[in-house]
Amino acid sequence: MLSIENLHVSVGDREILKGLTLEIPAGEVHAIMGPNGSGKSTLSYVLSGREGYEITAGSVTYDGKDLLAMQPEERAAAGIFLAFQYPVEIPGVPNATFLRTAVNAVRRGRGEKDLDAIQFMRLVKDKSRKLGITDEMMKRAVNVGFSGGEKKRNEILQMAMLEPKLAILDETDSGLDIDALRVVADGVNMLRDPARSMLVITHYQRLLQYIVPDRVHVLAHGLIRRSGGPELAHELEQTGYAEFADGKAA
Amino acid sequence: MSTLVENQPAWLSRLREEGAARFGQTGLPTQRQEAWKYTGLNRLKAFGFEPAPAGAASGEVPAALVEGTQHRLVFVDGRLDAATIGTLPKGVILKGLADVLRNQPDIAEPLLGKLAKTGDRPMAALNAAWFEDGLVLIVPRGVTIEGPIEVTFISGDATAACHPRLIVSLGDHANALLIERHLGGAAGGFANQVAEIELGAGAQFRHYILHAEPSVSTAVETVSTRVGRDAAYRSFALTAGGGLVRREVEVALCETGAAAQIDGAYLVDGERHSDATILIDHQAQHCASRQTQKGVIDDDGRAVFQGKILVRPHAQKADGYQLSQTLLLSPQAEIDVKPELEIHADDVKCSHGATVGRLDADALFFLRARGIPEAEARGLLIQGFIGGALDEIDRPAVREAFGKTAADWLQRRSESRS
Numbered sequence: 001m002l003s004i005e006n007l008h009v010s011v012g013d014r015e016i017l018k019g020l021t022l023e024i025p026a027g028e029v030h031a032i033m034g035p036n037g038s039g040k041s042t043l044s045y046v047l048s049g050r051e052g053y054e055i056t057a058g059s060v061t062y063d064g065k066d067l068l069a070m071q072p073e074e075r076a077a078a079g080i081f082l083a084f085q086y087p088v089e090i091p092g093v094p095n096a097t098f099l100r101t102a103v104n105a106v107r108r109g110r111g112e113k114d115l116d117a118i119q120f121m122r123l124v125k126d127k128s129r130k131l132g133i134t135d136e137m138m139k140r141a142v143n144v145g146f147s148g149g150e151k152k153r154n155e156i157l158q159m160a161m162l163e164p165k166l167a168i169l170d171e172t173d174s175g176l177d178i179d180a181l182r183v184v185a186d187g188v189n190m191l192r193d194p195a196r197s198m199l200v201i202t203h204y205q206r207l208l209q210y211i212v213p214d215r216v217h218v219l220a221h222g223l224i225r226r227s228g229g230p231e232l233a234h235e236l237e238q239t240g241y242a243e244f245a246d247g248k249a250a
Numbered sequence: 251m252s253t254l255v256e257n258q259p260a261w262l263s264r265l266r267e268e269g270a271a272r273f274g275q276t277g278l279p280t281q282r283q284e285a286w287k288y289t290g291l292n293r294l295k296a297f298g299f300e301p302a303p304a305g306a307a308s309g310e311v312p313a314a315l316v317e318g319t320q321h322r323l324v325f326v327d328g329r330l331d332a333a334t335i336g337t338l339p340k341g342v343i344l345k346g347l348a349d350v351l352r353n354q355p356d357i358a359e360p361l362l363g364k365l366a367k368t369g370d371r372p373m374a375a376l377n378a379a380w381f382e383d384g385l386v387l388i389v390p391r392g393v394t395i396e397g398p399i400e401v402t403f404i405s406g407d408a409t410a411a412c413h414p415r416l417i418v419s420l421g422d423h424a425n426a427l428l429i430e431r432h433l434g435g436a437a438g439g440f441a442n443q444v445a446e447i448e449l450g451a452g453a454q455f456r457h458y459i460l461h462a463e464p465s466v467s468t469a470v471e472t473v474s475t476r477v478g479r480d481a482a483y484r485s486f487a488l489t490a491g492g493g494l495v496r497r498e499v500e501v502a503l504c505e506t507g508a509a510a511q512i513d514g515a516y517l518v519d520g521e522r523h524s525d526a527t528i529l530i531d532h533q534a535q536h537c538a539s540r541q542t543q544k545g546v547i548d549d550d551g552r553a554v555f556q557g558k559i560l561v562r563p564h565a566q567k568a569d570g571y572q573l574s575q576t577l578l579l580s581p582q583a584e585i586d587v588k589p590e591l592e593i594h595a596d597d598v599k600c601s602h603g604a605t606v607g608r609l610d611a612d613a614l615f616f617l618r619a620r621g622i623p624e625a626e627a628r629g630l631l632i633q634g635f636i637g638g639a640l641d642e643i644d645r646p647a648v649r650e651a652f653g654k655t656a657a658d659w660l661q662r663r664s665e666s667r668s
Contacts, residue, residue, distance in 0.1 A: 049619070051611075073618045073621050073627075075619075076621030088616040090617075093637070102621050105621040105622045105626065
């Protein structure tokens with residue numbers, strides 16, 4: 001599904017990712033854990049195509065295609081989805097309008113027909129109910145005046161509507177209390193599917209109690225330092241990231 | 251100067267003579283004058299100011315902006331061409347000005363020229379010299395006109411000047427809503443409009459202005475409003491067309507509790523120019539004013555916003571607020587913002603804010619990451635920005651109609667780029 005080979009990424013003069021290699025097979029959920037500044041968010045932005053990151057070496061192959069050559073919207077149409085750590089507010093654009101525009105753009109990109117207003121409303125009603133998203137939230141401007149939890153649930157709703165093949169969850173747990181976290185995690189778990197891979201990026205082990213990964217990787221100083229099963233997350237909860245502080249592989 | 255109305259009464263001749271004399275002294279305003287610093291009228295040098303002879307409309311009159319509008323007056327080159335007036339409450343006068351001047355000049359006499367001072371306003375003086383027709387709306391005390399009144403201005407086949415005059419007078423606790431729609435015509439033309447609006451105690455007047463002329467048109471408006479005790483004047487102007495549109499609005503909050511809200515949005519592309527010059531004059535205690543102006547400027551477009559809040563010495567407890575937000579979409583696009591607070595009272599709450607920026611890169615990436623192609627994502631963000639401006643319109647049917655005009659502008663803009 002996703003194959004990252006020796007990826008080097010710089011921002012300005014600073015090298016953030018220093019030869020990262022990672023393989024995510026179809027249907028698996030992988031977690032990337034790491035301390036602040038280790039390159040976690042850089043990885044999620046590079047995979048989703050944000051500008052401002054210079055790829056100096058390496059490759060990313062997604063579904064057999066060169067991912068790095070694709071525009072952000074082409075990646076979305078091809079099935080990549082980034083759940084933002086800080087979902088963006090868009091004043092003046094109703095949430096429903098935005099979501100329908102996105103769904104139809106992705107459908108067009110996949111060679112499918114647009115959903116009409118009724119088809120769209122039917123689909124969104126079902127999915128939003130499960131996430132506790134009210135009609136009122138669909139009418140409001142995208143994320144404007146939403147609480148932290150509402151913003152994250154809104155992200156998961158977008159994910160449910162766009163039906164990605166690879167979902168990248170960037171610090172989805174940040175800013176959430178335990179109840180909000182549970183709702184979001186339930187939403188993510190509903191979307192687990194043998195045809196859908198996930199990359200869960202987090203600082204804390206807490207999220208991984210709810211979204212249990214198949215594999216856990218530790219990212220520090222721009223490299224994957226260790227990989228293991230779900231038990232690695234528990235171990236890190238005990239030891240912290242101290243052992244990776246020197247920048248050397250364990 | 252002319253006698254555009256035959257056998258005009260002496261007071262009207264005097265008004266015209268004064269206007270003509272005043273304009274004769276000053277001529278067109280120049281950019282050396284502070285109020286006109288950012289807007290030049292060179293393009294008018296090719297025009298004669300005498301109104302063109304009556305001609306036919308160049309195209310069909312479009313349907314009303316708001317469906318079900320009962321009262322409509324359509325002006326061609328500044329002359330009333332057609333009027334459909336529904337049933338009006340007793341005592342309301344809704345007519346063309348030429349008609350009133352011909353048949354009931356006594357009605358117009360106390361109102362014409364009362365608020366539109368020509369001393370430091372060459373364009374108002376020019377209008378006084380040449381106006382022929384326009385609108386008279388008089389609503390007696392306590393009367394509410396249900397539903398909107400729409401006046402539509404279109405221009406004929408000839409390149410012509412016209413000088414419409416709008417007279418609005420609402421008695422105490424009267425209530426009305428006026429939509430002013432400027433559609434121009436392919437030949438272009440110059441409309442130099444003056445509006446005089448007087449609101450009695452507790453009156454409510456909503457005034458929505460839409461400029462959607464082709465780029466060959468030039469429009470200059472001078473609006474003078476006097477707001478009485480606890481009365482409210484709310485206006486919103488959407489400028490989505492016109493090569494040069496200048497709206498100069500002066501609102502006097504004359505008595506305790508008077509309020510004004512002067513909002514607007516301007517969508518300026520190509521080489522178009524938009525100017526909103528607003529003066530809110532707090533003359534009495536407990537008066538409130540709001541100004542929200544939002545602009546989207548593209549290509550070589552240019553916009554001007556000069557907004558002044560003046561609080562006179564006795565106007566304590568004034569609450570004045572002004573906000574200007576501008577999106578610049580091209581490197582050549584330009585906005586000149588001049589906010590001014592002039593406060594002579596000591597117990598007031600006045601503030602202003604101005605932002606000028608480009609489309610938010612984070613928002614753009616967010617939309618693209620959701621699969622929305624870049625051009626469409628930009629369009630959505632611009633639409634959202636304009637939508638935020640239109641939210642100031644508290645009548646949903648008008649908001650929707652203005653939204654459609656804004657969407658048409660966006661559509662044309664994106665088509666011209668693809």
